[in-house]
């Protein structure tokens with residue numbers, strides 16, 4: 001009787017045997033450090049998390065089999081607003097909420113049989129972690145990389161906190177949806193601008209394996225702009241103040257200017273034009289016969305005044321000169337002192353490249369002392385203090401008497417037992433936390449109650465995983481930088497930028513000797529699903545229905561009135577996030593893993609489709625059944641201890657090669673279809689082909705090794721079922737097959753009699769004469785040409801090519 005595939009039995013059996021991690025790493029080996037972006041313990045694991053960790057796990061197993069030193073870790077980014085807001089809602093401490101969530105999510109992850117080394121797990125809200133935030137903060141503060149400044153900031157009145165520009169959507173807070181106010185407060189800033197040029201440089205020169213779109217996003221975020229400050233003189237002698245500074249981004253444009261357009265915000269207008277407008281062309285455009293001198297060619301540049309409501313599309317503008325075309329192509333809008341320059345130009349320098357032109361013009365003007373350069377960045381210095389409770393306390397105090405700012409003890413511990421109310425930072429009312437003595441002047445003073453932005457926590461955590469001890473900021477440098485960093489597109493700007501910045505700071509503190517933390521990025525696609533809704537009777541609004549409660553039979557939804565909506569990103573508001581636990585209980589981890597890998601390329605979006613799960617389920621059942629039906633053939637093989645060289649089955653080689661290459665390229669989705677093809681070949685061949693049976697063991701070995709990183713549970717079970725454990729190593733310790741070595745070593749030998757071609761004989765390359773002679777003289781064909789072996793007078797043999805019988 002055949003034993004039916006039951007994932008529950010297999011998974012339970014293997015979960016009991018826990019994976020052991022080798023403590024000592026061999027430094028002579030290569031390393032491969034993959035890291036998944038640290039999750040926020042929001043409560044439940046979603047499919048996006050699972051997709052990330054599965055990719056990481058496959059990479060880990062693959063490189064482990066290739067005998068690299070590999071690492072996989074998991075931790076929790078547990079400070080921040082969501083926990084504090086949840087605490088306000090449930091009237092508990094944020095710590096309690098976090099602790100519960102971590103416990104649940106860890107339990108979920110433990111079910112997935114991932115290669116995580118849990119010994120290195122940490123939670124950023126614990127002092128063992130955040131003391132290092134404080135330590136780095138103080139080092140940066142002493143180096144003047146962190147400074148204090150009073151500034152107007154974006155203030156969210158509901159969350160009572162500062163918002164960064166990117167956290168404001170249409171003037172409202174991204175989380176609270178309340179209108180953002182401006183408020184002047186005292187803040188701590190990190191001088192990230194000091195590293196702006198370097199961050200750009202390495203983006204271009206070093207991070208060659210990063211996806212291009214991410215590099216463009218980072219580049220635009222830093223937004224380096226070189227602005228030329230050019231001095232223009234008034235053309236004719238007159239009474240007006242005769243020098244104007246004009247800032248222009250593309251200096252080559254001054255080569256083309258015939259006139260400027262200005263409006264009332266412009267200082268030329270304020271200084272000269274006001275009340276002196278004499279003529280006008282039409283209702284919107286005025287002139288006063290004031291000309292500037294083009295510093296390059298000394299030609300006249302006319303200044304035209306336009307009303308603020310002037311619209312670029314206003315055609316009237318272009319009829320003010322006889323030479324219509326010329327004018328049309330040669331104006332610059334000189335608004336708010338910065339010239340907008342989205343124009344088209346003719347020029348005598350037309351054949352020169354912009355960059356040359358820029359340099360020539362800049363050089364000429366600089367010589368005349370009419371131009372200087374200014375570099376500007378879109379990037380601002382990073383305001384890292386938050387007026388909230390749930391974060392790393394800023395380890396400073398303010399003694400107004402002796403101006404001392406330092407706190408004496410090494411760690412400033414955050415009390416875990418406070419319940420925030422949403423109105424005031426509870427640290428401000430906590431006397432035990434607040435009061436301290438200035439160790440210099442001995443006066444009682446208050447500590448700082450601001451905490452750090454949680455982006456600080458996630459900017460260096462990947463180094464914490466490889467710490468050697470918790471008492472020193474010392475880590476295993478051998479593992480840095482990270483070979484593959486896996487995460488979502490939503491972190492492609494700030495988190496990556498801050499991590500890159502922190503790595504450079506840590507380098508400059510002489511604690512690390514690398515410039516960039518992530519050699520390679522893998523940005524996984526989002527996960528989508530159908531949405532389901534009913535229309536409300538009152539206002540016809542969509543009311544979304546939890547997709548996990550929808551039952552579909554024959555493409556029809558069983559309950560009436562439910563409408564199938566668009567396929568959308570899984571989200572709470574659309575109620576279309578599926579519960580991974582449900583599917584894992586129902587189908588087992590291997591099938592779900594296979595499905596997630598098979599459904600789409602990693603960088604592309606993944607649509608949750610039930611019918612694709614079925615395909616994966618069929619493959620696993622077929623695999624299981626095939627080896628269970630044929631396991632006796634393996635027993636016979638081992639029993640005979642057949643020492644004969646097994647001829648390798650070359651037809652499979654092209655599949656093996658493709659799988660091998662796709663592992664290298666991380667094209668996991670295409671690998672699965674080759675697995676399916678190989679299994680189908682096995683099933684066809686095994687029926688009547690006895691020869692095939694003898695080679696099945698050899699190709700099964702390769703097949704299992706290739707399958708193992710993706711579906712480890714079932715392969716481990718089959719491996720031991722077929723007794724591979726006894727004759728080979730455990731699958732966990734087995735090497736990756738060296739596919740490229742399996743070359744086709746069959747050759748064709750031309751058989752001649754007295755120098756005349758008779759037939760072709762196939763054999764293995766480099767077979768020696770004696771063996772070939774034996775084989776061929778027993779061949780029926782040769783007996784036809786040579787009646788008796790004794791007739792052979794001489795044999796001429798050219799290795800791997802010709803065998804000539806002289807009779």
Ligand SMILES: [Zn+2]
Pocket residue numbers: 399400401402403404438439440441442443
């Ligand atoms: Zn003092």
